[in-house]
Amino acid sequence: MQEITGLFKIAEILRDILGRFLPNPQLVDICMSLINIGAIFTIISLTAVVLVYTERKVSAFMQRRSGPNRVGPGGTLQSVADMIKLMAKEDIMPAGADKWMWILAPMLLFIPAAAVFVVFPFDNKAIFADLNIGIFYFIAMSSQSVLPFLMAGWASNNKYSLVGGMRTVAQMLSYEVPMVLSILGIVMLAGSMRMSTIVAAQQHTWFIVLQPIAFVVYVITATAEINRAPFDLVEGESEIVAGPFTEYTGMRWALFFLAEYANLLAVSVIATTLFLGGWNGPWLPGWVWFFLKVGGMIFLFMWFRWTFPRLRIDQLMSFGWKVLLPLALLNIIVTGIGMYIYEFFS
Amino acid sequence: MLKTETFTLNMGPQHPSTHGVLQVVLELDGETVVQAIPNMGYLHRGIEKLAESRTYAQFIPYTDRLDYVSSMGNNLGYCQTVEKMIGIKVPERAEYLRIIMTELNRIASHLIFMGSLAIDLGASTGMMFGFRSRERILDLFDMACGARQTYTYIRFGGVSADIPSEFIPALQRFLADFPAMLDEYHRLLTGNEILYHRLKNTGLISGQRALEIGLTGPALRASGVDYDIRKVEPYGIYDRFDFSVPLGQVGDCWDRYIVRMEEMKQSASIVTQALEQMPEGTVMATIPKVLKPPAGEVYHSIENPRGELGFYIVSDGGTNPYRLHVRRPSFINLQVLNETCQGLLIGDVVAVLATLDSLMGEVDC
Numbered sequence: 001m002q003e004i005t006g007l008f009k010i011a012e013i014l015r016d017i018l019g020r021f022l023p024n025p026q027l028v029d030i031c032m033s034l035i036n037i038g039a040i041f042t043i044i045s046l047t048a049v050v051l052v053y054t055e056r057k058v059s060a061f062m063q064r065r066s067g068p069n070r071v072g073p074g075g076t077l078q079s080v081a082d083m084i085k086l087m088a089k090e091d092i093m094p095a096g097a098d099k100w101m102w103i104l105a106p107m108l109l110f111i112p113a114a115a116v117f118v119v120f121p122f123d124n125k126a127i128f129a130d131l132n133i134g135i136f137y138f139i140a141m142s143s144q145s146v147l148p149f150l151m152a153g154w155a156s157n158n159k160y161s162l163v164g165g166m167r168t169v170a171q172m173l174s175y176e177v178p179m180v181l182s183i184l185g186i187v188m189l190a191g192s193m194r195m196s197t198i199v200a201a202q203q204h205t206w207f208i209v210l211q212p213i214a215f216v217v218y219v220i221t222a223t224a225e226i227n228r229a230p231f232d233l234v235e236g237e238s239e240i241v242a243g244p245f246t247e248y249t250g251m252r253w254a255l256f257f258l259a260e261y262a263n264l265l266a267v268s269v270i271a272t273t274l275f276l277g278g279w280n281g282p283w284l285p286g287w288v289w290f291f292l293k294v295g296g297m298i299f300l301f302m303w304f305r306w307t308f309p310r311l312r313i314d315q316l317m318s319f320g321w322k323v324l325l326p327l328a329l330l331n332i333i334v335t336g337i338g339m340y341i342y343e344f345f346s
Numbered sequence: 347m348l349k350t351e352t353f354t355l356n357m358g359p360q361h362p363s364t365h366g367v368l369q370v371v372l373e374l375d376g377e378t379v380v381q382a383i384p385n386m387g388y389l390h391r392g393i394e395k396l397a398e399s400r401t402y403a404q405f406i407p408y409t410d411r412l413d414y415v416s417s418m419g420n421n422l423g424y425c426q427t428v429e430k431m432i433g434i435k436v437p438e439r440a441e442y443l444r445i446i447m448t449e450l451n452r453i454a455s456h457l458i459f460m461g462s463l464a465i466d467l468g469a470s471t472g473m474m475f476g477f478r479s480r481e482r483i484l485d486l487f488d489m490a491c492g493a494r495q496t497y498t499y500i501r502f503g504g505v506s507a508d509i510p511s512e513f514i515p516a517l518q519r520f521l522a523d524f525p526a527m528l529d530e531y532h533r534l535l536t537g538n539e540i541l542y543h544r545l546k547n548t549g550l551i552s553g554q555r556a557l558e559i560g561l562t563g564p565a566l567r568a569s570g571v572d573y574d575i576r577k578v579e580p581y582g583i584y585d586r587f588d589f590s591v592p593l594g595q596v597g598d599c600w601d602r603y604i605v606r607m608e609e610m611k612q613s614a615s616i617v618t619q620a621l622e623q624m625p626e627g628t629v630m631a632t633i634p635k636v637l638k639p640p641a642g643e644v645y646h647s648i649e650n651p652r653g654e655l656g657f658y659i660v661s662d663g664g665t666n667p668y669r670l671h672v673r674r675p676s677f678i679n680l681q682v683l684n685e686t687c688q689g690l691l692i693g694d695v696v697a698v699l700a701t702l703d704s705l706m707g708e709v710d711c
Contacts, residue, residue, distance in 0.1 A: 063474035159355045163377070163692065229468055230540055238363035238466045239693050309540045310468025312693045313377055 011036075040117045048261040049079040055302055062306040089250035094157055097247070101155035106248065106255035109148035112141045113262040120269045121195045123279050123287035134195035135187065138270060139180055142225065145263070146172045149234065152244035152256075164243020167313060168234045171224060174320040175231075179221035181328035182214040185335045186274045199278030206277040213331045215275045217324055222267035223304055224320070226260065230308035233316060268297035352380050359388045363466045363696050366706025370683070370695065382687035382695055384680050389710035397670035402428050402637045403502065405670070410496035412655075412672065413708040415458050418451035418487075419650040421500035426581060427646040427657040428502055431639040434631055440504035441583045442624040446517070447490070447499060448648075449613040449620070453524075454483040455651035456606045456613075459703045463603060464535060466700040467544055472535055479527050482520050489513050503631035517621065524614050528607070536607065545600035549686045549698035552597060560678045563653025565702055568605045569597030575649040586623065587616050602701040638665055652676050652703055672711050676704040 014035060018028045053068065053076060060067025068075030093102060119134040131137050146169055153165015187193055189210060190201040201207075208215045224231035235243045245256050272278060272293040279286030311319065358369040367388035373381040393412065397405045409420040422444055429436065436444075457480040464472020484494045490509050491499040499506050535541055551561065553569040566573055574591040576584045592608035594601025641663040647656035653675025660669040679702050687695050 059471075063471050064478065065474065159353060163355075163374075166376075232468065233693075238468065238696050241362060306471050307534075308469060309464065309472075309538060309544060310693070311540055312544055313691055315543055 041114065044114055044117060044262045044265075045258065047265045048258045049083065051261040051264060051298065052079045052082065052257075054298070055305075058299065058302045059306045062303070083254070086250055086254040091252065092247075092249045094247045096157040098155035098157070101151045103252075105148045105152035105155060105244075106252045106259070108151065109145055109259045110255050110262070112144040113259040113266065116141045116266050117262075119195055120266075121199055121273055121278055122290055123285070124196075124199075130194060130196050133193045135183060135193045135198070135270075135274070138266075139176075139183070142263070142266065143172075143176055145259070149244050152248070156244065156247040158247050160240045160242070160246050161244045164234050164240050164246070167240075168227070168244065170313070171227070171231065171233060171316060171320075174317055175221045175224035175324070178217055178320065178324035178328040179225060181325070181332060182217040182221065183270075183274060184328075185211050185214040185331050188332070188335050188339065195273055195278075199273055199280065202277040203280055206275065206280075208275040211275065211331065211335070213327060213334075215271075217328050217331065218271060218275070219300070221320075221324060222271065223301060224316075226263040226267055226301075228264070228301060229305040230311050231316060232305070232310055233313055239310075264298060264301060265294070268294045268301065271297045350375070357695070358385075363462075364699065364706075365462060365704065366709075368680075368699075368704070368706055368709070370699070372692070372695065374692070377691045379687045379690050379692065379695055382684050384683050386677075386680070386706070386709050389706045391710070393711045394670055394672060397667050399666060401665045402639070402667065405667070406501060407496065407498045410498055411707060412674065412711060413455075413650060413652060413676065413705050414495060415705060416448075416451045416455040416651045417495065417497050418447045418499060419648060419655060421498060422448050422582075423646065423648040423650065423655045424657050425500050425502050426648065427644055427659055428637065428639065430646050431642070431644045431659065431661060432502075432633075432637065434503050434633055436504055436582075437628045437631055438625050439508070439627040440629040440631075442620050443490075443505050443509065443629060444500055444582060445584070445587075445620045446617050446624075447487070447497075447505075449616045450483050450486060450517075452613045452651045453610050454480045456610045457483075459606055459651075459700075460531060460535065460603075462703075463697075463700040464541075466696045467541060469535070469538075469541070472531075475531065475534070479524075482523075486513065486517055486520065489516065501630070502637065503633040504629045506630075508629045514621065517617070521614060521618055521621075525611075528610060532607065536604070542600065544693070544697055545598065545603055545701070547596075547598050547600075548690060548694045549599045549602075549701065550597055551682055551686055555685075556597065556682070559682050561653070561682055562675050563650070563679070564605045564609060565602055565653065565679050565682075567591060568594030568601035570595055575647060575654055579647075581646070581648055587619050589616050589619075599697050599701040602703075606703075636665060638663060647673065650675060652705065652708065653679060674708045674711055676706075676708040677711070680704045680709055 011032070015028060015032055018031050022028050022031065056078070057067045068078035071077040071081045093099070116138050118129045119131055119137050121130070149168035149172075150165040153161040153168070156162075186198060186207050189207060190198040192198060227234040235245065245253055248256060272290060276293045276297070279290045281289035352373050352375045355372040355374055356369060357372050358364040359367040364370065369385040369388065371381075371383045371385055372379055391411070393408050396408060400408070406421060406424060409424045410417040412420045457476045461473040461476025464470070464476065487497060487499070488494050490513060491497050491506060551565070551569050553571045556566050556569040557571060561569070562573070570593055572591060572593055575581065577591055589612045592605045592612065594605050639661040641661055643658070643660040645656055645658045647654045654673065655675055656673030658671040658673065659667050662668040683698065683702065686698050690698070
């Protein structure tokens with residue numbers, strides 16, 4: 001048994017307590033799974049609340065405003081107030097909407113956003129399911145989020161939504177390819193798709209040093225994957241109002257919102273895991289390092305959002321296919337050759 | 347064989363980026379614009395008709411509501427028109443104050459243009475920065491006339507009041523800070539690769555076509571036509587200042603943006619010169635309490651931030667205008683929207699709208 005720290009220790013204590021009350025170990029396992037799932041959902045919801053507040057404060061900082069500062073100390077309860085407001089809102093469905101598709105879309109978007117949290121290595125051993133195809137699972141799950149956008153766009157019976165839905169498919173499909181290819185370089189270096197192995201491989205050198213191009217490609221494509229500026233064509237406020245979300249109100253809309261911030265956290269976590277050494281770091285406990293790095297990535301994405309103008313759809317597509325894809329392919333070739341040379345000399 | 351058809355999208359009147367209540371009926375082939383028909387009138391208040399039942403002086407506040415981000419210019423245009431009819435001589439100091447105010451208002455208006463262009467292209471921070479600098483100018487106006495947006499500062503025969511003592515130091519501070527502000531915007535926006543590619547070669551308007559359609563102001567000058575009323579037909583005392591007229595080359599959105607950014611620099615230089623030359627003295631000529639211009643008609647136009655703002659007044663010798671018509675640059679500039687947008691994408695329509703910089707208060711007079 002390795003040293004027990006942080007989150008893992010809490011889990012151990014819980015398991016211990018449960019063991020006293022429950023008759024057999026299977027039940028304890030089931031309970032622990034449920035607790036883990038609950039913990040992940042709590043993290044997602046809390047993340048959204050915290051990130052919304054952070055986003056507003058960061059944007060205020062960039063725009064020399066003070067941001068929310070009325071509800072609670074320093075405006076910290078603003079997001080809570082917003083959430084209550086959203087829950088209290090009337091649920092309006094536009095006439096002529098495709099009912100089931102319309103209802104399903106926000107849920108289907110939220111499920112993959114939540115499901116990817118399963119493979120996040122928060123700390124050494126603090127990982128819900130350390131799959132041997134962890135990163136592949138992430139890619140597969142996150143690519144599920146294309147369809148709900150189209151569903152929402154189509155089902156809303158609104159032209160802005162439809163245009164937004166179409167844009168999403170075009171954008172997310174074309175940016176997924178270079179994203180996967182940029183991750184491939186890491187998988188080649190680590191020799192595994194298991195998250196914990198990838199992080200462990202970065203004990204001495206973070207992969208950002210070995211794979212700077214892949215990191216740049218990943219950050220750009222990840223921004224496009226989560227539909228944030230400068231790639232926020234899906235919403236494209238000044239063009240298509242709010243894209244697929246135009247007709248959604250209250251909690252349904254909040255689910256899109258929640259998913260958006262869950263995805264923001266997800267891509268930041270993946271960036272941390274693949275390029276920034278995950279939980280590795282001196283002095284502080286692993287999970288502190290992990291969240292510090294994730295916070296840094298999130299700030300980077302917010303920085304992009306509040307400083308860049310939006311690309312046009314044709315520029316977006318040509319940038320994805322003509323610049324990022326060749327760059328990612330080149331990176332793989334260079335990585336392969338580099339590895340061969342390295343093995344040859346050592 | 348797939349059958350495709352175009353669809354109609356009503357962009358506005360409630361839309362985040364139509365600069366007020368403009369409706370653009372877009373006929374789209376996917377993302378490509380086939381037709382973009384501006385549908386205006388949502389803000390129509392019948393200002394021209396209202397003038398007929400108001401005395402000449404009572405109409406000045408209405409001009410504030412035309413192009414409400416450059417009200418000083420509207421005041422100036424109307425007052426000079428009436429002064430032309432009656433033949434009022436304006437005191438020197440008032441002439442200088444008029445120049446200072448209208449040029450400051452031009453800067454304020456172009457800062458709004460810059461901010462709204464930025465937010466229309468998705469960079470919301472640009473908007474905040476533009477408005478931040480504009481606030482300095484509004485504070486100055488506030489000092490001079492007590493209002494931030496609807497000034498009614500320029501009156502027949504001069505201006506409503508002389509500037510307070512703290513005005514000039516504040517203005518000098520602003521003029522000292524302004525180059526740095528402009529520099530910052532150039533760094534943040536002009537130097538941005540995405541902004542450049544969004545604007546460059548989008549929404550081309552040839553100089554020939556611009557003249558045919560009656561485009562004026564920065565939109566015309568961006569197409570390379572050297573026409574600035576301040577130079578061509580100097581009104582007031584514009585012939586005393588040394589300034590250049592920035593011109594564009596091809597007439598795309600980028601040129602329209604750059605021309606406005608350069609104009610701000612020129613305006614600041616005019617204000618600096620005016621401040622140096624401004625004499626002491628009265629700011630209001632003695633004019634009769636009730637104005638009764640002689641029967642006849644007059645047209646006078648000035649260079650407003652959005653183009654040639656002209657007032658055409660027919661007088662029957664009474665206290666009210668018999669007929670008043672405003673040549674609104676925003677209204678005429680907007681006519682070029684359809685042909686400019688054809689073949690572009692939805693995102694470009696927003697850029698073209700933003701760089702034409704039409705203001706609905708003026709379009710729907």
